[in-house]
Amino acid sequence: MPQKRWNDHLMSRRAVLRHGANGLLAGAALWALPSVAWGRQAWERLDETRAIVDGRTPTGRGITLDLPSVSEDGASVRLTVSVDSPMSSDDYVEAIHLYALGNPSPPIATFRLTPRAGKAEITTRVRLNESQTVVALAEMSDGSVRVAEQRPRVTVSGCLIREETYGNGSDDTLPEPRVRMPRRLAAGEPGEIITLLNHPMETGLREDADGETIPQRIIERFRAELDGETVIDAELARSLAADPYIRFYFRAEEEGELYLLWQEDSGATAESRQSVSPG
Amino acid sequence: MLEALEHTTIVNLGGLLIGLLFGAVGQRSGFCLTRGLQRCFQAGDGRKLRSFVLAMVTALVGTQLLASFGLVDLSRSLYLGAEFSWLLVPLGGVLFGYGMVMANGCGARATVLLGSGNLRAFVVLTCLGVAAFMALTGVFAQWRLAVADLTSMRLALGAGLDAWLASAGLPGWLARWLMVAVLAVPLVAFVLADRRFFRQSRGDWVAGVLIGLLVPAGWWVTGYLGADDFDPVAVVSLTFVAPIGDSIQYLMLASGTDLGFGVTVVAGILLGSLPSALLSGTFRLEGFSHPLRMLRYMGGGALMGIGGALALGCSIGQGITGLSTLALPSLFAAAGIVLGAFLALRGPTRLPPI
Numbered sequence: 001m002p003q004k005r006w007n008d009h010l011m012s013r014r015a016v017l018r019h020g021a022n023g024l025l026a027g028a029a030l031w032a033l034p035s036v037a038w039g040r041q042a043w044e045r046l047d048e049t050r051a052i053v054d055g056r057t058p059t060g061r062g063i064t065l066d067l068p069s070v071s072e073d074g075a076s077v078r079l080t081v082s083v084d085s086p087m088s089s090d091d092y093v094e095a096i097h098l099y100a101l102g103n104p105s106p107p108i109a110t111f112r113l114t115p116r117a118g119k120a121e122i123t124t125r126v127r128l129n130e131s132q133t134v135v136a137l138a139e140m141s142d143g144s145v146r147v148a149e150q151r152p153r154v155t156v157s158g159c160l161i162r163e164e165t166y167g168n169g170s171d172d173t174l175p176e177p178r179v180r181m182p183r184r185l186a187a188g189e190p191g192e193i194i195t196l197l198n199h200p201m202e203t204g205l206r207e208d209a210d211g212e213t214i215p216q217r218i219i220e221r222f223r224a225e226l227d228g229e230t231v232i233d234a235e236l237a238r239s240l241a242a243d244p245y246i247r248f249y250f251r252a253e254e255e256g257e258l259y260l261l262w263q264e265d266s267g268a269t270a271e272s273r274q275s276v277s278p279g
Numbered sequence: 280m281l282e283a284l285e286h287t288t289i290v291n292l293g294g295l296l297i298g299l300l301f302g303a304v305g306q307r308s309g310f311c312l313t314r315g316l317q318r319c320f321q322a323g324d325g326r327k328l329r330s331f332v333l334a335m336v337t338a339l340v341g342t343q344l345l346a347s348f349g350l351v352d353l354s355r356s357l358y359l360g361a362e363f364s365w366l367l368v369p370l371g372g373v374l375f376g377y378g379m380v381m382a383n384g385c386g387a388r389a390t391v392l393l394g395s396g397n398l399r400a401f402v403v404l405t406c407l408g409v410a411a412f413m414a415l416t417g418v419f420a421q422w423r424l425a426v427a428d429l430t431s432m433r434l435a436l437g438a439g440l441d442a443w444l445a446s447a448g449l450p451g452w453l454a455r456w457l458m459v460a461v462l463a464v465p466l467v468a469f470v471l472a473d474r475r476f477f478r479q480s481r482g483d484w485v486a487g488v489l490i491g492l493l494v495p496a497g498w499w500v501t502g503y504l505g506a507d508d509f510d511p512v513a514v515v516s517l518t519f520v521a522p523i524g525d526s527i528q529y530l531m532l533a534s535g536t537d538l539g540f541g542v543t544v545v546a547g548i549l550l551g552s553l554p555s556a557l558l559s560g561t562f563r564l565e566g567f568s569h570p571l572r573m574l575r576y577m578g579g580g581a582l583m584g585i586g587g588a589l590a591l592g593c594s595i596g597q598g599i600t601g602l603s604t605l606a607l608p609s610l611f612a613a614a615g616i617v618l619g620a621f622l623a624l625r626g627p628t629r630l631p632p633i
Binding site for chain 1: 415416417420421424508509528532534535536537
């Protein structure tokens, strides 16, 4: 119950203020509060992130989480996470986990990488309910954990034009995904690929005009394979923005085929095959 | 060379270039709706107003040409959204128009003036930008959204005036150009009513045409060069209320904010106006002679900011750019701006001299 824990935390702050009615004490308590808040990192508030860290001591070095400081549209906020790693067979990033702590459902996505990725950098778009802390955890092949946290601000603006991108009647087929392969791909060098699938990523938390809950319907899995070898295998969750956008890297030594697969929680899938010819 | 650049970089460079041209032309010509209305309502001199109207017509025809060739999808712009507030759009226009007269020029004019050394414009721009964001995302945002929600009106056929004609059975192209004619013919008639305008005010009509052309140029930059399959930039053109606020915000948050078209246009205007003022020997540092005047300019800036946020645009943003899309709400906003300026210049609500 992360929500409750957070409230407890606030309550204890109030208690501190109440008991410190004495001017000097209150002053001392107020001075001490920020350091208390900073001393505890945000990932410690959530059971899921604590389970990933699993008693290890995460370092903040070698990982960057980039989000805009202010967003007027919390429905789709660009997020880039990159981890310094050679991505070699004995030293690579195994997984990157993203959480939005202030969302009704904090998990955003987990990206499992292999040395085939060549570069541990992923850009996607996320939903942010309000201003909050976003956490990225990277699990390294040597068993260490890295953590990055950001506090993006989300404001209202109201002038949002949001077209339904995927409201057609045929419910068991997914639309054609869009893929942009690298313009130039050098053998053995990481190349950037952008993918997008038009899909509402319906959270199951929304009501329609009649007050009926719209059932959850999300893309829950995304996988990329180069000639049968996994490049990236992602579990996507409800805090990922509609029209899942995933920008990542892969490394190819020779000609081959990149196979991309999207899987909806209904079981429906979409796929794309791209020929790869490094030169 | 262009292929090596990200499309967002190309859009930002395009914005900078458009801003530079606007700054230079605006500085040389004194292009300004406020002054145009002031002279027209108070002295019966319509030259500056005709320059503005000429810009409206040029922007309208240029933009509709772009749209009819399918180069820019205007329906993705803010102006053609199917919902608008029947209260806030005209009311915001009135506030903007009144503020524009208080501050002796709109936001774009103030940016041009700041580039030529006018520090009064700095006060106006600061108040405008902060007030705009107070209404857009700040302390008044919830009220604005609540009222907008209560007074929201849904246009079943869409906001475009041509869509109404098309629904009567006319083919799309005919509806488009018929509607352009309905708007443009009276405006052109007004421009031509003064025979001396083209002969004696060459600077004014050239400025009107050039600034009018910058509006389709802006649509083309954001709607064509910025149309990426994966990260399309917002389809916008010249407008100044939110961009002035964005520029202030960008100065403070650049490390965590993406540079956008509006901000580079504002920067371009400053950078275009400055050399133009220096070269023509008109650069001069100017401040306030009286604190009451400063108060009035601050109030004018704040009214423009809030009014522009409510009306979704300024004299240029709605009056020229918005109308160029044939959007009905833009017509209401523009009428509100003219009414607001009229109230400030004539009648019992006019501003007393300081």
